[in-house]
Amino acid sequence: MTQPLLRVNDLVKNFALKGGILGRIVDEVHAVDQVSFDLSAGETLGLVGESGSGKSTTGRCILRLIEPTAGEIWFEGRDIVKLDAKELGALRRDMQIIFQDPYASLNPRMTVGAIVGEALIIHGLAKSRRAIEERVVELLETVGLGADHMRRYPHEFSGGQRQRIGIARALAVSPKLIVCDEPVSALDVSIQAQVINLLEDLQKEFGLTYLFIAHDLSVVEHICTRVAVMYLGRLVEIASSRDLYTRPLHPYTEALLSAVPVPAPRAKRQRIRLEGEVPNPINPPTGCHFHARCPIRQLPLCSTEKPQLKRAADGHWVACHLRG
Amino acid sequence: MDARTAEPLLEISGLKTYFKTDDGTVRAVDGVDLAIGRGEVLGVVGESGCGKSVTAHTVLKLIQMPPGKINDGRILWQGRDLVPLDLEEMRKIRSKEIAIIFQEPMTSLNPVYTVGEQIAEVVREHEHASRREALDRAVEMLRLVQIPTPERRVHDYPHQFSGGMRQRVMIAMALSCNPKLLIADEPTTALDVTIQAQILDLLGEMKERFGMAIMLITHDMGVVAETAQRVVVMYAGRVVEEASVEELFDRPLHPYTQGLIRSIPRVDRAADQRARLEAISGTVPSLLDPPPGCRFAARCKFATAACTQAAPDLREVEPGHKVACILY
Amino acid sequence: MAGSTRASPIVEPATGVPIAVAAPRRHVTPGREAWRRFRRHRLAVLSAGILMTMIVAVVFGPLIWRVPINEIDFAAMLESPSWAHPLGTDDLGQDLLARMMYGGRISLAVGLAAMTMAVVVGTLVGAVAGVSRGRVDAGLMWLTDLFLSLPQLPLLLLIIYLFRDSLKEVAGPEMGTFVLIVVVIGGFRWMPVARLVRAQFFSLRERDFVEAARALGASTLRQVVRHILPNALGPVIVAGTIDVAAAIIAESTLSFLGLGFPPDIPTWGRILYDAKDYLDVAPHWALFAGGAIFLAVLSINYIGDGLRDALDPRRVM
Numbered sequence: 001m002t003q004p005l006l007r008v009n010d011l012v013k014n015f016a017l018k019g020g021i022l023g024r025i026v027d028e029v030h031a032v033d034q035v036s037f038d039l040s041a042g043e044t045l046g047l048v049g050e051s052g053s054g055k056s057t058t059g060r061c062i063l064r065l066i067e068p069t070a071g072e073i074w075f076e077g078r079d080i081v082k083l084d085a086k087e088l089g090a091l092r093r094d095m096q097i098i099f100q101d102p103y104a105s106l107n108p109r110m111t112v113g114a115i116v117g118e119a120l121i122i123h124g125l126a127k128s129r130r131a132i133e134e135r136v137v138e139l140l141e142t143v144g145l146g147a148d149h150m151r152r153y154p155h156e157f158s159g160g161q162r163q164r165i166g167i168a169r170a171l172a173v174s175p176k177l178i179v180c181d182e183p184v185s186a187l188d189v190s191i192q193a194q195v196i197n198l199l200e201d202l203q204k205e206f207g208l209t210y211l212f213i214a215h216d217l218s219v220v221e222h223i224c225t226r227v228a229v230m231y232l233g234r235l236v237e238i239a240s241s242r243d244l245y246t247r248p249l250h251p252y253t254e255a256l257l258s259a260v261p262v263p264a265p266r267a268k269r270q271r272i273r274l275e276g277e278v279p280n281p282i283n284p285p286t287g288c289h290f291h292a293r294c295p296i297r298q299l300p301l302c303s304t305e306k307p308q309l310k311r312a313a314d315g316h317w318v319a320c321h322l323r324g
Numbered sequence: 325m326d327a328r329t330a331e332p333l334l335e336i337s338g339l340k341t342y343f344k345t346d347d348g349t350v351r352a353v354d355g356v357d358l359a360i361g362r363g364e365v366l367g368v369v370g371e372s373g374c375g376k377s378v379t380a381h382t383v384l385k386l387i388q389m390p391p392g393k394i395n396d397g398r399i400l401w402q403g404r405d406l407v408p409l410d411l412e413e414m415r416k417i418r419s420k421e422i423a424i425i426f427q428e429p430m431t432s433l434n435p436v437y438t439v440g441e442q443i444a445e446v447v448r449e450h451e452h453a454s455r456r457e458a459l460d461r462a463v464e465m466l467r468l469v470q471i472p473t474p475e476r477r478v479h480d481y482p483h484q485f486s487g488g489m490r491q492r493v494m495i496a497m498a499l500s501c502n503p504k505l506l507i508a509d510e511p512t513t514a515l516d517v518t519i520q521a522q523i524l525d526l527l528g529e530m531k532e533r534f535g536m537a538i539m540l541i542t543h544d545m546g547v548v549a550e551t552a553q554r555v556v557v558m559y560a561g562r563v564v565e566e567a568s569v570e571e572l573f574d575r576p577l578h579p580y581t582q583g584l585i586r587s588i589p590r591v592d593r594a595a596d597q598r599a600r601l602e603a604i605s606g607t608v609p610s611l612l613d614p615p616p617g618c619r620f621a622a623r624c625k626f627a628t629a630a631c632t633q634a635a636p637d638l639r640e641v642e643p644g645h646k647v648a649c650i651l652y
Numbered sequence: 653m654a655g656s657t658r659a660s661p662i663v664e665p666a667t668g669v670p671i672a673v674a675a676p677r678r679h680v681t682p683g684r685e686a687w688r689r690f691r692r693h694r695l696a697v698l699s700a701g702i703l704m705t706m707i708v709a710v711v712f713g714p715l716i717w718r719v720p721i722n723e724i725d726f727a728a729m730l731e732s733p734s735w736a737h738p739l740g741t742d743d744l745g746q747d748l749l750a751r752m753m754y755g756g757r758i759s760l761a762v763g764l765a766a767m768t769m770a771v772v773v774g775t776l777v778g779a780v781a782g783v784s785r786g787r788v789d790a791g792l793m794w795l796t797d798l799f800l801s802l803p804q805l806p807l808l809l810l811i812i813y814l815f816r817d818s819l820k821e822v823a824g825p826e827m828g829t830f831v832l833i834v835v836v837i838g839g840f841r842w843m844p845v846a847r848l849v850r851a852q853f854f855s856l857r858e859r860d861f862v863e864a865a866r867a868l869g870a871s872t873l874r875q876v877v878r879h880i881l882p883n884a885l886g887p888v889i890v891a892g893t894i895d896v897a898a899a900i901i902a903e904s905t906l907s908f909l910g911l912g913f914p915p916d917i918p919t920w921g922r923i924l925y926d927a928k929d930y931l932d933v934a935p936h937w938a939l940f941a942g943g944a945i946f947l948a949v950l951s952i953n954y955i956g957d958g959l960r961d962a963l964d965p966r967r968v969m
Contacts, residue, residue, distance in 0.1 A: 050516035063867055092869030105860035109682055109882040118878070119868040153682060158607045169864065188371035189543065193587035193603035200600070215516065218546075222589030222601065245591065259521035261546030262592045263585060265569040269592075273525065274518045277486050346692070 003077060004038040005209050006062065006177060011035045011071035013057050017282070029281050031057040033233035033289075034071070036309070041176070044203065044210040046224035046241070048217060048256070052278050053230040055213045059179040062211065063095055064088060075177070093123055096170035100182035102162035106154040112165055113150035116140065119172040139168040142205075143198060160191035167198065171206070179211045184219060196223055217260050221245050226315075229253045232281060232289040235309060239316040249318040252290050288321065296322055331403065332359040333505055333537050334383065334422075339397030341375075341382045344390060351611045352378040354561035356397070357638055360505065365531065365538045367552030367569065369545060369584075373608055375561040376541045380507045384424055385414050402504075420450040423498035427510035429490035433482040439466070440478030443497045450501045465496035468533075469526060488519035492526065499530060506530075507539045512547065524551055545588055549573055557581050560619035561611055563638055567645040577647040580604070580620045618649070626651060686962040696958020699951035706948060710756035719747040721754045721918060730934040740936045742926065752940055755918040759900050760948070762833055762919075766899035769838025771892045774845025775881075781846070782853025783876060793850070796843045804840050808902075811836055812911050829913045837902045841895050848891055852884035886963030893956035897949040904945055920945050 013032040016025040032054040039045050047055045060066040062073055064080060072079050080091055099105035106115055117136045119125070126132040137147040143164040154162055163183065170178055180199065184192040200223065202208060214220045220227055221241055228238040229250065237250040248254045255272040262269065274293050279285055285292050291302035301321050309317045312324030341353040353375040360366045368376045381387050383399055383406065399406040401417065409417075418424075426432045434442060443465055444458035453461065459478065466474035469492040477485075485493060491511060498506055508527065512520035524547065531538055540552055548555055548569065555572045557565040557580065565578040576582045583604040606623040609615055615622065617632035624631065630650055638648040691697055725745035733740045739748035781792040812832060819828035856862060862879050870878070904921025906912035908928075913919050915926075920941050927938035 050518065060863075065863055065866055089869045092867060095867075097864065097867045099860045099864065101860060105864055107861040107865075107879050107883070110878070118865065118870070122869050122871075122874070155682075155685075160607060166864070169868070173868065188608075189545070189584060190371060190587050190604035191607070193589075193601040194605070196589070196601055197603055217517070218589040218591040221591050255518060257591065259517045260591045261520075261524070261544060261550045262590065263545040263549045263573060263588055264590075264592060265549040265573050267592060271521060271525075273521065277488055277519060278516070346688070 004074075005041040005076065006039040006211075007072075007074040008038075008058075008062065009036050009072040009074070011058060011061055011073065012069045013054070013061055013066060014069045027282050030233050030284055031281060032061065032068075033284075035230070035233075035235050037228055037235065037238060039177070039209060039211060041209050042203075042207055043225045044212050044223055046220035046227040047211060047213045047230060048215060048220050048227060049230035050215060050256075050278055052232065052281055054233040054281075055230050056181055058230070059097070059181050059211060059213050063097055063179055064091075065097070093173040094175055095177045095179070096173060096175040097179045097181060098163075098166050098170050098183045101186050102159045102166060103154075103186075105166050106162055108154055111151050111153055112140070112145075112157075115154070115165060116150075116168045116172055119169065123173060125173065135172070136168075139171055140165075142171065142202070143168045144194075158191075159187050160194060163187060163191075163195050164198065167195075167202070171202070174206070175208070177209045177211065179213065181213045182215065183212075185214060185216055192219070199223065217245075217257060229256065232278060232284050234289055235319065236290065237316075237318045237320075238309070239313075239318075243313065243316050247316075249312055249316070249323045250290075250320050251294050251296050251323070255295070288319075298322060332400075333362050333364075333402060334539075335359040335398075335400040336379070336383070337398050337400070339379065339382060339399065340395040341378050341387060341392060342395050343392050345612075348612050351561050351614055352392075353382060354611070354614065356558070356561070356563055358556050358563060358566065360537050360539055362504070363531070363535050363537055364554065365540060365552045367548035367555040368539060368541045368558060369543065369548050369555060370558035371543055371608060373560070373611065374558040375611075376558050377509055379558070380424070380509055380539060380541050383507065384418055384422060385409075385411070386424070416450075419446050419498070419503065420501045421503055422505045422507065423501070423503040424507040424509060425491070425494045425498050425511050427513045429487070429494040430482060432494065433490065435482055438479050438481055439485070439493045439497075443478075443493075443500050446497055447500050461500060462496075465500050466493070468499070468530070469493070469496045471496075487515055488522060491515065491523050495523075495526065495530065499534060499536075502534060503536055505537045505539065507541070509541045510543070511540075513542070513544070520547075527551070545585060557584070560609055560614060562619060562635070563646075563648065564620065565645075565647045565649075566638070571645055575645075577641065577645065577652055578620075578649050579624045579626055579651075583623075690958045690962035693954075693958035693961050695954045696961075699954035700958070702947060703951040703955065706756065706944070706951075707760060710753045710760060713753040714750065717749055717753065719750045721750045722746060722916065730930060730937070732934070732936055739940050740934065742923075742934075742937055743930060748923075748937065748940060751918040751923060752920070752944060755920045755923055755941075756944060758830070758913065758917070759903055759920040759945070762830065762837070762903045763896040763900040763948075763952075765830075765834040766837040766841065766902070767892050767895040769834060770841035770895050770899075771845055771888060773838065774842035775849050775888060777842065778846040778849025779853060779876060779881065782850040782857070782880075783872060789850070792846070796846050799840065800843045802840075805905075808836055808840065808906070809909070809911055812906065816911075825914050826917055829917075833903055833906060833912060837899045841898060845888060845891055845895075848887055849884055852887065853880055856880045856883055887960075889963060890956050890960045893952055893959060897952040897956075900945060900949055900952075920948075 011032055012034055015029040015031055017027040017029060018025055035058055047058060049055045057066060061068040068081055073081050083091060113136050116139055117132045120132050120135055126135050136150060140146060140149055145161065145164055157165065184195050187195060196219065203210060212220060212224055224241050226238065226240050227244045229236050229252065231252050237244065237253045244253065245257065248257055255274045258269065258272045272295065276293050279292065287303040287305050288307050291297045294302065305321065307319045307321050309319045310324055312318050318324040337357050339353055339356045343350040343352055356375065356379050370376045378387065382394060394407055433439065440459055440462045443462035444455065447453055447458040447461050463474045463478050466478055471477055471489060471492055482490060512523050515523060527538065542548055552569050555567060555569050556563055557578065559580050565572065565581045572581065573585065576585055583602065586602040587604060589601060604623055609619055609622060615632060617634055618636055621627040621631040636648045636650045638646050640646045641652045723746060728737065728741050728745040730743055731737055731741045737747050737749065739752055741748055777792050777796065781789040815832055816829065819832050822828060823831060857880060862875055865875050865879050903912060903919060904924065907919050907921030908925040910925065913922055923941035924938055927941060931938055
């Protein structure tokens with residue numbers, strides 16, 4: 001049994017809402033609520049959910065861009081929640097992030113060369129200006145851009161090209177894990193496919209591990225080996241991509257899958273219509289967070305008891321009182 | 325399809341909307357032809373910058389002019405050309421006959437008025453109704469779009485609604501004067517999938533009830549497939565293909581449409597059928613100096629020298645199936 | 653695709669829904685792009701021309717027009733403009749053109765120096781507050797609010813009254829007054845800049861590209877210097893230009909109240925102050941001094957307008 005590259009244990013993140021003149025904590029947003037999962041080297045785990053599900057917060061906690069409130073994050077045998085500033089700096093070489101909005105993720109006042117080369121300077125990965133430049137060109141070529149792009153500014157590029165620049169920046173430190181935070185959802189369909197293919201190629205070439213955060217289930221299904229579904233801060237189901245899409249167990253996963261519009265007009269699918277909207281994470285419902293919208297709920301069980309993630313099949317885990 | 329035998333509700337022909345910028349003239353819409361029959365749902369798909377939104381905004385003259393300008397073409401609304409109309413005449417048509425809903429409902433709702441006041445205002449603009457009657461209509465509309473406790477919510481402000489609820493409010497407002505055509509400009513793009521499904525269902529129900537036609541503008545092939553009856557595919561300011569939705573997905577003719585359909589990952593296919601996505605290489609050409617021939621030629625697998633010579637016309641190659649490509 | 657580069661300028665229809673229209677962009681640096689946009693603001697370009705002319709005139713003018721500023725000639729008192737005295741003379745028969753050029757040097761220098769001080773102090777306070785948050789931020793903002801709530805003019809007068817003589821002894825009458833006025837004016841104008849910079853920092857530090865730098869392991873200093881500050885400076889520069897104008901007016905006010913530079917050192921405000929008693933017999937005297945202040949301040953404000961358009965971060969993005 002090999003050790004996973006990343007193991008997240010009971011991760012909790014609450015955001016304090018301050019109010020009043022004294023800045024006291026008046027409320028808390030329960031963004032991530034006891035999330036646990038493993039990620040093996042070389043695999044791609046999809047983290048899906050709608051807005052407010054806590055998927056992005058989870059990704060940022062793993063990178064420690066946000067400090068988790070509680071829980072453990074084991075990366076290569078170390079709990080990175082406990083790392084000090086210096087060790088964290090070194091960790092930055094192993095974990096990187098790709099952002100959703102290619103227009104916001106590049107500093108508009110820096111050239112592409114400076115953006116991609118910054119990490120090399122920070123970590124002292126290249127000895128001379130020349131060496132930096134060579135490495136930057138190599139990185140740009142890896143992502144399908146060219147040396148002539150180096151002296152240009154981000155605003156001269158299209159969305160898809162900017163996303164490639166963001167990917168080159170992440171690759172500069174030769175990371176082991178990349179958190180992809182909705183990397184293609186801001187792109188046009190034909191460009192989306194280009195970037196997805198690029199991500200797949202890079203994974204093969206450099207043996208990368210991806211945590212792929214997305215709301216688009218079709219994209220996730222395409223690129224991920226395993227998928228974890230989040231709802232209102234909690235993990236409700238985790239399974240291999242194939243199991244999840246063919247045999248979803250959690251009623252939320254079912255509804256989510258059936259809501260995805262499919263480009264096949266003749267297919268008459270039965271859509272499971274969910275009533276209402278995602279509740280407020282400041283005051284999440286008691287018991288199962290999904291019970292208020294659940295088509296198969298059984299009261300009072302579902303509204304009082306928090307369902308634990310339990311094993312339903314090999315590698316298929318679900319947090320539902322009634323399924324699995 | 326039978327809707328097309330009668331006179332179309334809206335018929336756009338040779339429409340050109342250009343924008344003057346510092347760098348030159350952007351030909352955002354460059355010769356678009358399309359028609360919508362009564363009670364029909366027409367999907368207009370394309371990627372960002374293809375001119376689908378500009379086309380829709382041009383119909384209602386919601387384009388800022390200048391820098392925008394309708395350079396050519398006709399917009400026949402029930403046989404009457406809208407292009408020469410002034411703003412006063414257009415106002416009578418907006419909401420009353422053609423209504424529009426946008427991607428981000430928050431920007432189109434005024435934050436300082438209650439949603440009831442805003443719906444009532446639209447009603448009073450076009451009909452002789454007292455304040456009381458108009459507000460009653462607002463409550464009724466909110467109930468129709470399935471907003472819970474409409475009597476109470478009618479007095480709420482836009483920020484007190486969630487994204488999905490705001491889109492419902494927009495739909496209520498758009499339908500309050502019983503228009504014959506609803507232009508829905510990416511109505512669900514900003515919403516989560518489950519909410520998107522709710523809104524699409526709602527639009528379908530409203531169509532059944534009011535019998536209006538819908539021009540659904542979207543970039544999502546899935547949304548089109550599940551909602552539209554007929555589809556117009558746009559690329560770089562032009563229509564490249566038009567067909568019934570079944571025909572378009574069964575037998576896409578234009579290489580761009582084919583590429584678009586193939587580049588989408590499919591949730592309905594079994595996971596082990598996964599293959600590499602067929603990406604369309606390259607990017608959309610600039611609309612500032614569009615290439616003379618077919619605008620897709622530079623990215624097209626089948627392009628020949630002839631493709632860069634002259635732009636192909638949109639021709640009906642089979643009954644109800646039009647395509648602008650020299651291959652056919 | 654490697655060769656094609658384009659961005660999407662936003663064409664906004666009346667509804668406020670942005671429609672992206674693909675358009676190509678030549679290879680331009682953000683600086684050149686800003687200059688291109690500035691040039692489109694005609695009034696700003698004109699104003700920049702006027703201000704440049706004024707600066708050139710006051711810097712190089714005295715080298716050509718070699719009439720001393722303090723040559724008293726009672727035979728030519730309060731004369732209207734003539735070939736001998738293009739801007740006329742004052743009550744002591746001193747040449748006004750020479751005095752205006754000399755005074756312009758001081759007035760413009762005060763404006764620029766006071767602005768520099770306001771911007772440097774404001775940026776420093778705002779940046780420290782914006783980076784640290786928490787207690788330091790609260791303390792600095794308390795200080796900023798305190799300065800904002802002080803009655804400025806009376807305090808200004810008091811400080812000048814108290815320190816003028818001791819500073820004059822140390823640095824000489826001209827330099828001493830100059831330093832005092834710059835410090836006093838700059839010291840009362842940094843607060844808006846501090847607030848602006850802090851607000852910019854707060855929004856920029858949440859931006860993806862700053863988060864990306866953090867994820868790459870960039871130190872706080874690097875994040876600030878390379879990523880946050882360059883993107884925060886646009887509005888600060890705009891605010892700075894307005895400060896130049898305000899400082900020129902403040903100096904004029906002080907001089908007009910007789911609390912600025914000593915009578916033998918002409919500044920535009922001082923000249924105006926001296927001219928006020930002769931408005932009926934020698935209107936040209938006040939007119940030229942007032943006109944110079946008016947033109948300088950107006951030009952600077954228009955330049956600020958142009959810069960705001962040119963540096964608007966929404967358009968640069």
